[in-house]
Amino acid sequence: MKKTVAFISHADCGRHDTGWGHPEHVGRLRAIPRALRNDVALYESLDHLEGRHADADEIALAHDAAYIAGVRALAARGGGSLDADTVESAGSWDAATAGAGCVLDGVDLALAGETVRSFSAVRPPGHHALRGSAMGFCLFGNVAIAAHYARAVKQLDRVLILDWDVHHGNGTQALVEHDPNIRFVSMHQWPWYPGTGAADDRGPKHSVWNVPLPPALPRERYVGEFLGAVDRATSGFTPDLVIISAGFDSLAGDPLGGFTMELDDVTRLTREMVSRAEQWCGGRVVSALEGGYAPDRLGEAAVTHMRALL
Numbered sequence: 001m002k003k004t005v006a007f008i009s010h011a012d013c014g015r016h017d018t019g020w021g022h023p024e025h026v027g028r029l030r031a032i033p034r035a036l037r038n039d040v041a042l043y044e045s046l047d048h049l050e051g052r053h054a055d056a057d058e059i060a061l062a063h064d065a066a067y068i069a070g071v072r073a074l075a076a077r078g079g080g081s082l083d084a085d086t087v088e089s090a091g092s093w094d095a096a097t098a099g100a101g102c103v104l105d106g107v108d109l110a111l112a113g114e115t116v117r118s119f120s121a122v123r124p125p126g127h128h129a130l131r132g133s134a135m136g137f138c139l140f141g142n143v144a145i146a147a148h149y150a151r152a153v154k155q156l157d158r159v160l161i162l163d164w165d166v167h168h169g170n171g172t173q174a175l176v177e178h179d180p181n182i183r184f185v186s187m188h189q190w191p192w193y194p195g196t197g198a199a200d201d202r203g204p205k206h207s208v209w210n211v212p213l214p215p216a217l218p219r220e221r222y223v224g225e226f227l228g229a230v231d232r233a234t235s236g237f238t239p240d241l242v243i244i245s246a247g248f249d250s251l252a253g254d255p256l257g258g259f260t261m262e263l264d265d266v267t268r269l270t271r272e273m274v275s276r277a278e279q280w281c282g283g284r285v286v287s288a289l290e291g292g293y294a295p296d297r298l299g300e301a302a303v304t305h306m307r308a309l310l
């Protein structure tokens with residue numbers, strides 16, 4: 001049977017050891033295959049793949065070489081602290097390069113034609129990482145690297161990045177906002193960490209659509225505001241590839257966010273993006289995990305998301 005959706009992961013993503021007291025711990029990833037085992041039909045419908053490691057040249061599509069070398073060297077020394085809430089362990093270089101590589105494999109697959117959609121269950125997450133520094137649990141901007149890879153290596157004309165994590169994708173914005181052919185939509189809680197992402201921050205090329213919203217709104221408001229921003233971002237811009245920063249900390253009950261979305265909203269948003277991608281670009285959707293800090297909830301949300309990608 002032809003499989004259109006891949007579930008991409010890499011065992012090395014579990015080697016980024018932040019400690020169980022850290023919200024971004026390895027149990028988050030383990031919750032996804034655990035939840036997936038409860039849906040045998042979905043499990044059998046997916047193409048299960050182990051991604052590759054991105055190499056330093058690929059990561060340099062979005063990051064400074066000196067920073068990349070520093071991340072590698074710190075892991076080689078056994079790890080340490082990068083900022084107040086971002087740490088490395090001995091396995092963090094392998095984890096972070098695997099995380100980016102899984103998403104690059106998602107791009108390769110989408111462009112090869114058959115498995116046009118994928119979800120990469122990766123950590124550390126990526127959307128806060130800056131060009132020359134780690135930030136907010138993130139080492140490398142997995143999604144931004146993938147967008148530049150799609151443009152520079154795969155020669156795509158236009159890429160759309162959608163970020164529904166409860167936090168502003170400040171790193172992604174910083175890493176892509178100078179290329180007007182990469183458009184970025186981020187919906188996030190406001191005011192909230194990291195404090196960026198005002199609605200009037202459109203980036204230097206006006207290629208950014210920020211949707212800051214208060215917590216505790218009726219859940220359909222988040223879906224409606226997000227879809228409205230996607231419509232504005234794609235007016236006169238037909239993407240060749242859609243990349244999703246799938247943060248599930250926008251679901252009700254997340255310890256690091258106050259949005260109220262439910263699993264049905266994950267289904268709705270995912271289906272809307274798939275149906276638009278069908279019209280734009282043969283249904284190509286490359287999705288990557290960002291936040292989500294209630295592990296069981298994260299597992300259910302990822303499974304719901306993959307079901308809707310099918």
Ligand SMILES: [Zn+2]
Binds near residue numbers: 167247249
């Ligand atoms: Zn987040």
